[in-house]
Amino acid sequence: MPGAGAAGGVGFAALAFLGATIEPGAALMLDLLDLTGRARGAHLVVTGEGTLDTRSLRGTAPIGVARAAARAGAPVIAVAGRRGLTGERLRKARIQAVYALDDIEPDAERRVRRAGPLLEQLTVAIADEWLPEPRR
Numbered sequence: 001m002p003g004a005g006a007a008g009g010v011g012f013a014a015l016a017f018l019g020a021t022i023e024p025g026a027a028l029m030l031d032l033l034d035l036t037g038r039a040r041g042a043h044l045v046v047t048g049e050g051t052l053d054t055r056s057l058r059g060t061a062p063i064g065v066a067r068a069a070a071r072a073g074a075p076v077i078a079v080a081g082r083r084g085l086t087g088e089r090l091r092k093a094r095i096q097a098v099y100a101l102d103d104i105e106p107d108a109e110r111r112v113r114r115a116g117p118l119l120e121q122l123t124v125a126i127a128d129e130w131l132p133e134p135r136r
Contacts, residue, residue, distance in 0.1 A: 026061040030068050039072035044130050046077055052098055053084025063093050070094035077130065079122060081111065099126055 014020035030036075039045050047065040049056060056063055066076040075096050083100035090098065099122045105111040111118065 024059050026059055026064040029061070030064045035065060035068040036072045039069040039074040042069070042072070042074040043132070044077065045069035045074045046079060046126070047095075048079035050080065051082040051084060052078050052080040052100070053082070054089070056085065057089070057093060062095075066094040075130075077126065079119070079126075081115075097129075 011020075011022075015022070045065065047062040047069075049060060049062045052062065062078055066078070069076045076094055077097045077099065078095050080098055080100045082102045083098045085093065085095075085098065090096075101111050101115065101118045101122070102108075104121060105114065105118055
């Protein structure tokens with residue numbers, strides 16, 4: 001049965017014999033974590049995944065995070081290895097900006113090998129653009 005899990009055995013047994021129901025994993029976790037409540041008053045919410053593309057729009061965690069944070073009135077940005085969404089699709093997903101490793105390193109092999117330093121570089125760019133100046 002679709003949604004019953006990897007081989008379906010335990011998941012299907014729980015559905016058939018225990019009265020279990022199928023819940024989308026990302027939505028369930030976001031509800032359990034009360035992300036909307038936790039995002040209230042946040043200056044910024046950061047989400048991400050390896051490739052942010054049209055498949056992401058089918059219910060992945062980053063899109064769920066963006067929608068929950070938007071309900072709380074918090075701005076959302078995404079960090080990704082590769083960007084496949086732009087413009088109107090990002091706005092509909094409630095993501096204000098995407099910072100992608102492939103924007104600063106087009107070579108896939110180097111991107112994987114240097115992921116740590118590239119993420120540090122993106123983090124500095126995000127902080128410069130989104131976080132307020134420190135008070136002195």
